[in-house]
Amino acid sequence: MSFSDIEVLRLGHRVGRDPRITTHLALVARAMGANKFTLAGDQDEKLFDNIASVNERFGHGIACRYEHSPMKMLRRIAASNDESRPVIIHLTMYGEPFKKTIPNIPKQRNALVVVGGAKVPAELFSISDYNLAVGNQPHSEVAALALFLDCWTEGAGFEREYTNPQLVISPSKSGKDVKEV
């Protein structure tokens, strides 16, 4: 990969309501260049099992972990003077236009991309280095993450390699071309 490490932090996961949206977030992270997915809110082993199963079948691409105190973690990172700390990028419909702002963010830094849940603490806006909006209309955190990652990696997120896949899909004009390896 020609870009730095990317961690996606999903805040406020609710096990009864969000499993599919959060699974889609983790899969988008995996498919588009992130190497870490961190879950906060409710713990959800089933979700981690699903992602492990995709890693198993389509190749290892992302490591998942649970974070009990995400705001504490973010405060600690924001307060650090260490130049190797990641840039905290918060995706929100209230932020600055992502395509205009991304060129101003130093690309050699690792990125910690924060995706809000149902209730985002107001403090997150001040703790984050950048509050980026993927449009200012309500739509989807899954779409926002995908568009952000595509822009951040300049499309290269899709070209990463996955280790030890069992299945490989090749592009096809007119059907399914899946190979077992």
Next chain:
Amino acid sequence: MSFSDIEVLRLGHRVGRDPRITTHLALVARAMGANKFTLAGDQDEKLFDNIASVNERFGHGIACRYEHSPMKMLRRIAASNDESRPVIIHLTMYGEPFKKTIPNIPKQRNALVVVGGAKVPAELFSISDYNLAVGNQPHSEVAALALFLDCWTEGAGFEREYTNPQLVISPSKSGKDVKEV
């Protein structure tokens, strides 16, 4: 808008399992330049109510309808010699790379973007004018639709205008800037 009409057709909606994913699809369609959202599979008045409520609050941007026989509709369109018929574009992880293929699709034609559900009939691959993959890894139909629309409209989907909004969100570096109008 500088691009032609875009209709998004969601196949195979399941009311018990998919309401949030399908809602996100409709909201992405609305936020990124589509003007019609057509639901197939289970009927879902609650989903339509949700989108109507977003139209009401943030401005009218998309018309929703239910289609009982989507494959019949697609067959009819595909068989038509009418040059004004929309191009049928099927989003699938098995297709051709979207960014390389989109420049070959005539942009003055209206687009009918088909987003599959749990089970996609094999016939869809042959009926569609284009089978486009947004990456060949499993991720999310919401992400695929967003990336497709961004590429298809060359980013202009985000700049459309919405009629009679009650709320307008303005971009902000550090907080929420929402105005009632």
